[in-house]
Amino acid sequence: MENKKSGAIDLNVTDFMPITRQEILAVNSLPVDIFLKISDTKIVLIGRKGSRSLDDLHVLDNEVVSEFYVRKNEYRDCVGQNLTIAGIIISKSDISDPTKTEFLTRTAFSVFNEIESVGFNHESLEHAKLVSKSIQNLISSKPDLLSVLNMLGTVSDDLLRHSMAASAVSVMIAKAMGWTVQATLEKVALGGLLHDIGMKELPSDILTKPRYEMTPEERLYYETHVTRGVEILSTMPSVADDIIAMTMEHHENALGQGYPRRIRDFKMNPLAKIIALSDCFCELTLKNINYPMPRSSEDAINYIENTMGQPFSKPALFALRKALTKSSNIGVVKIAS
Numbered sequence: 001m002e003n004k005k006s007g008a009i010d011l012n013v014t015d016f017m018p019i020t021r022q023e024i025l026a027v028n029s030l031p032v033d034i035f036l037k038i039s040d041t042k043i044v045l046i047g048r049k050g051s052r053s054l055d056d057l058h059v060l061d062n063e064v065v066s067e068f069y070v071r072k073n074e075y076r077d078c079v080g081q082n083l084t085i086a087g088i089i090i091s092k093s094d095i096s097d098p099t100k101t102e103f104l105t106r107t108a109f110s111v112f113n114e115i116e117s118v119g120f121n122h123e124s125l126e127h128a129k130l131v132s133k134s135i136q137n138l139i140s141s142k143p144d145l146l147s148v149l150n151m152l153g154t155v156s157d158d159l160l161r162h163s164m165a166a167s168a169v170s171v172m173i174a175k176a177m178g179w180t181v182q183a184t185l186e187k188v189a190l191g192g193l194l195h196d197i198g199m200k201e202l203p204s205d206i207l208t209k210p211r212y213e214m215t216p217e218e219r220l221y222y223e224t225h226v227t228r229g230v231e232i233l234s235t236m237p238s239v240a241d242d243i244i245a246m247t248m249e250h251h252e253n254a255l256g257q258g259y260p261r262r263i264r265d266f267k268m269n270p271l272a273k274i275i276a277l278s279d280c281f282c283e284l285t286l287k288n289i290n291y292p293m294p295r296s297s298e299d300a301i302n303y304i305e306n307t308m309g310q311p312f313s314k315p316a317l318f319a320l321r322k323a324l325t326k327s328s329n330i331g332v333v334k335i336a337s
């Protein structure tokens, strides 16, 4: 509700999402309206969509101010623009690796906020963030992993966002299944990040075409991203066999109707069962070329169970539901003091 006299709006955490200073400074013009928190319950509009962020928003020069918000339903537009920048930054050869890693960390922050809006509970998200941080450290220390991640950023914004989201959601599913070994969770996270790396070999006319518009031949060609990804990762010393299996089997399903080998659930690598579900769930719930109107988490699970006939591992789906169950902490916006 707007207060006419002060221009302040009631801060309702269900309508607004926090955004970092870095995310705003990274853009040339604001992709959405930006708000500043002025009290525990009030925010004011400080930058209109389309304005030039650096010139118009002097308030951003104030290092003390860090509590910015955007409307939740506009957050995806913000993330999209940021990922464009992330792709440019990580693909540039004259930018140092630490700078690239730092930008990836910020990008991961954006993706986590977007995933949070899908409805994952606080505990699951916090755990996935920790694992994400540790694999970002791992990636920054392994030149082969950093170079393969650079490849992802050069393909498309959607792919970078999808890969980061699939990574985080896979970790949340694994954790909710009771998996606790850090090394395994890191493998799950890395597998989620790299599972679609084979897309980099596909031409842009295939990558920019929704699957429902592809001819059968184009569809078969598109499906080669799986084996192309395996070929790329097999040459890399830092990539474990489980990660290669996750890549190879991320489009297989429990009904034996997937590709490329049409293997059933019991023959699949346990980590691959998780990425297969996570991959599908992320595609249904995060805006992308195949689903321009993303579904809510509830709709997505209904779609998986009823329309698709539940083609994924039952324990993994059960765990996904568990990670989506609201906890007492959900909805609390954490503000640095």
Ligand SMILES: [Fe+2]
Pocket (backbone or CB within 6 Å): 195, 196, 225, 250, 251
């Ligand atoms: Fe894929």
Ligand SMILES: [Fe+2]
Pocket (backbone or CB within 6 Å): 162, 166, 195, 196, 279
């Ligand atoms: Fe995928």
